[in-house]
Structure formats: C-alpha cells, structure tokens
Amino acid sequence: xxxxxxxxxxxxxxxxxxxxxxxxxxxxxxxxxxxxxxxxxxxxxxxxxxxxxxxxxxxxxxxxxxxxxxxxxxxxxxxxxxxxxxxxxxxxxxxxxxxxxxxxxxxxxxxxxxxxxxxxxxxxxxxxxxxxxxxxxxxxxxxxxxxxxxxxxxxxxxxxxxxxxxxxxxxxxxxxxxxxxxxxxxxxxxx
Numbered sequence: 001x002x003x004x005x006x007x008x009x010x011x012x013x014x015x016x017x018x019x020x021x022x023x024x025x026x027x028x029x030x031x032x033x034x035x036x037x038x039x040x041x042x043x044x045x046x047x048x049x050x051x052x053x054x055x056x057x058x059x060x061x062x063x064x065x066x067x068x069x070x071x072x073x074x075x076x077x078x079x080x081x082x083x084x085x086x087x088x089x090x091x092x093x094x095x096x097x098x099x100x101x102x103x104x105x106x107x108x109x110x111x112x113x114x115x116x117x118x119x120x121x122x123x124x125x126x127x128x129x130x131x132x133x134x135x136x137x138x139x140x141x142x143x144x145x146x147x148x149x150x151x152x153x154x155x156x157x158x159x160x161x162x163x164x165x166x167x168x169x170x171x172x173x174x175x176x177x178x179x180x181x182x183x184x185x186x187x188x189x190x191x
Contacts, residue, residue: 048130053133056088056137059138060140063140066141076151081154087165098168122174129167140157
C-alpha cells in the first residue's frame with residue numbers, strides 16, 4: 001500500500017511540462033507548486049478510494065438482488081443490509097466531499113516531512129479500509145450464494161464500515177495538526 005501511495009505522488013510530481021519547469025525556477029513558486037502537486041495527489045487518492053467503495057456498493061446491490069429471490073431471507077436481512085448500505089453511502093460521501101488536505105499558497109503553514117508521513121499513513125489506512133470493505137462485501141456475496149452465515153458476514157461488514165467512518169472522521173484532526181507553529185515566534189519567522 002505504501003508503494004501505491006508513493007507511486008501516486010511520484011507520478012503526479014513527475015508530470016512536469018516545459019512551463020512547469022520554467023515556473024519552478026521562480027523563487028518561492030517551487031514550494032507552491034509542490035503543495036499543488038500534493039493537493040492533486042490527495043484528490044486522486046480520494047477518488048481511487050471512493051471508486052473502490054462505489055464498486056463495493058454496486059456489489060452490495062447485487063447481494064440485495066440475490067437475497068430478494070428468497071422472500072424470507074430478504075425480510076430477515078433487509079434492516080441490517082440497509083444499515084450497511086447507508087454507512088457505505090455515508091463513507092463514500094465523506095471521502096468525495098472532504099476538503100483538500102494541504103496548505104494553500106498564502107497559508108503560513110509549512111508542511112514538514114513528519115506531517116506528510118502522518119497524512120500518507122492516514123491515506124494508506126483509508127485505502128486499506130476500502131480494500132477490506134471490498135473483500136468483506138465479496139464474502140457477504142459468497143455467503144448469500146452458498147447459503148452461508150449471512151448475518152455474520154453483514155455484521156463483519158457493518159463493523160468495518162463503522163470503524164472506517166470513525167477513522168475518516170479523524171481526518172480533520174490529522175490535517176489541522178499539520179504545520180501548526182509551536183508558538184507565535186515560529187509563525188513570525190515564516191515571513
């Protein structure tokens with residue numbers, strides 16, 4: 001996973017044009033361009049996570065359709081399956097609508113390497129959740145097809161979605177904690 005995130009950022013960093021090379025020679029602009037690339041990487045990563053989650057939601061729709069073939073099973077599992085779908089939709093919305101996580105051009109915030117490491121660890125964790133949700137949705141589909149433990153599979157997926165939503169809610173703390181000066185003198189020294 002770390003390699004995927006690093007590759008994503010490196011790909012965006014590597015996308016330079018003649019104009020980009022010229023602009024990078026202007027004093028002070030290189031840092032701005034670096035932040036811009038980070039924002040692009042953040043957007044691309046969130047889109048990747050959201051796409052994977054939407055794939056899981058489509059598969060969940062197929063599970064509901066399969067369950068509807070047996071009215072008793074459909075009734076037994078309708079409420080918990082609906083709850084899982086709602087949590088998944090909520091997580092997709094959070095991922096898609098989250099504000100970008102890196103400082104803008106006029107911000108006095110300097111993004112340090114350790115701050116980036118925290119962000120990338122968070123991003124990796126969310127990508128892991130997207131993969132885990134996809135795997136658990138697959139297990140649920142298999143449980144429905146093979147008349148297995150459908151309730152247990154729904155419960156597992158629901159617990160993972162609760163944890164993923166809770167983790168994503170902590171994103172703001174990760175982002176807001178970046179580059180905050182320890183005191184006012186540090187902030188003044190940035191100007």
